[in-house]
Amino acid sequence: MTTELSYTIEEVSQFLKVSKLTIYDLVKKGELPVFRVGRQMRIAANDLDNYIKNNKTNQKTTLPASVFEPRRSDPKETNHVVISGQDLVLDMLGKQIEKNSTYKSLRSFTGSLNSLISMYNGECDIVSLHLFDGDTGEYNLPYLKKILVGHSFILFNLLSRKAGLYVKKGNPLKITSWKDLEREDIQIVNREKGSGARILLDEQLRINKISPKNINGYEHEENNHLSVASAVSTGVADVGVGIEKAAKIVGIDFIPLITEQYDLVILKTPANERLIRIVTEILSSNQFQSEVDSLGDYDTSRTGKIIYETN
Structure with missing residues (x-):
């Protein structure tokens, strides 16, 4: 060979x-x-x-x-669908799309904000979002209205999940809140710019009037939840921001601070009508919701609900 x-x-x-x-x-x-x-x-x-x-x-x-x-949608293009985001549930969605249609799914493991900008530029088809807005306390929609200017779109709820702080087993430094992050004895590990976890941290720092300059380790970046959790587990850092599931996988403690609304957005174009119909059917199906529930640590009570839809 x-x-x-x-x-x-x-x-x-x-x-x-x-x-x-x-x-x-x-x-x-x-x-x-x-x-x-x-x-x-x-x-x-x-x-x-x-x-x-x-x-x-x-x-x-x-x-x-x-x-x-920007790419202009063309029904004659090849039948690939780019799904952007990092959660395992998106792999499950891609498999269901392939099972129930002639589409072939391509996965991009890119953070929420960067993915949304790429959608504006016509580079992906389904974007997963968990973007917290500190001024309204809402997830996702405030960003969509500002970034997808001139585009019609539909926003579905995929699931809800807990986000918060990764800490070492037993929480020896007694970390309990966002304000603890500015303590001199605490070293954090951050997520990359454009990720939902990074935006959550930055918004919480802004709300709590904490300067990033006062956060030890703020410039130390990792590109996914598991890498952040592993950095805490191995002692590279004392705390990191992420979702509950990664903490359980790595075997560290988790301090839940907020319930994330994890959504999917698709542009409403003539070429996407079939894709929107297929995704709607999948998200609303008992089979898909049961598969997600079996993973644990996810709330599917609103899965498939249309959060917002433009004309």
């Missing part, structure tokens, strides 16, 4: 100096072939070379206009 060099989506995005969601968009359109190894998609080096060669102009490597301009 011939061993062929290949790259991950992230490696290709770094090489081409574009976002990962831009690469997913190229995959969705069939412009960049991929193959799967388990859950991970990879791009063969030869296919990447061919893509670059095919898009050269005047001997300079340039990307087509579609990379830099």
Whole structure:
């Protein structure tokens, strides 16, 4: 068997100096072939070379206009659906979409705010959100109204879950609230900019009049809940922000401080009518809700409810 060099989506995005969601968009359109190894998609080096060669102009490597301009929905495009977000439930949703339609799901593990901006730019189809707004106490809708300007959209509830602080087993530093984070004896581990957990922390710091400059470890970033929980578990940090499930997986204590509304948004376009119908049916089904309930630590009492819909 011939061993062929290949790259991950992230490696290709770094090489081409574009976002990962831009690469997913190229995959969705069939412009960049991929193959799967388990859950991970990879791009063969030869296919990447061919893509670059095919898009050269005047001997300079340039990307087509579609990379830099918002994608316009076209029913003739390949039948891929890009689902952006990190929760395991999104993998379950992708499998159900494939089971109940001819769509093929592509997963992007990108934070809520960055995913929403990419949706505005036409680079993904389903975005999961848990964006807390400190001024209203609401989740998601205040951000949607500001970012998806000029777009019609529908917002579904996917589930509710507890968010709060990861602390070491037994909570030796007696951490109980957001205000404890500015203590000099506490070192935190943060999430990346654009993630829902990072926005929750920043909004709580703002509400409680705490300067990030007074938070030890504020610049230490990890890219997912499990990495944050692991940093606390191994003693790299004393506390981190995340969801309850990751704390149980890693085996540390969790201090719940807020109930997150974890939602899905889809743009309302003629090309998305079928997708919206399929997602509505899946979220409302007893089968899907039972599968989510079996994971534990999730509340599905509002799953499938339309939170907001524009005309």
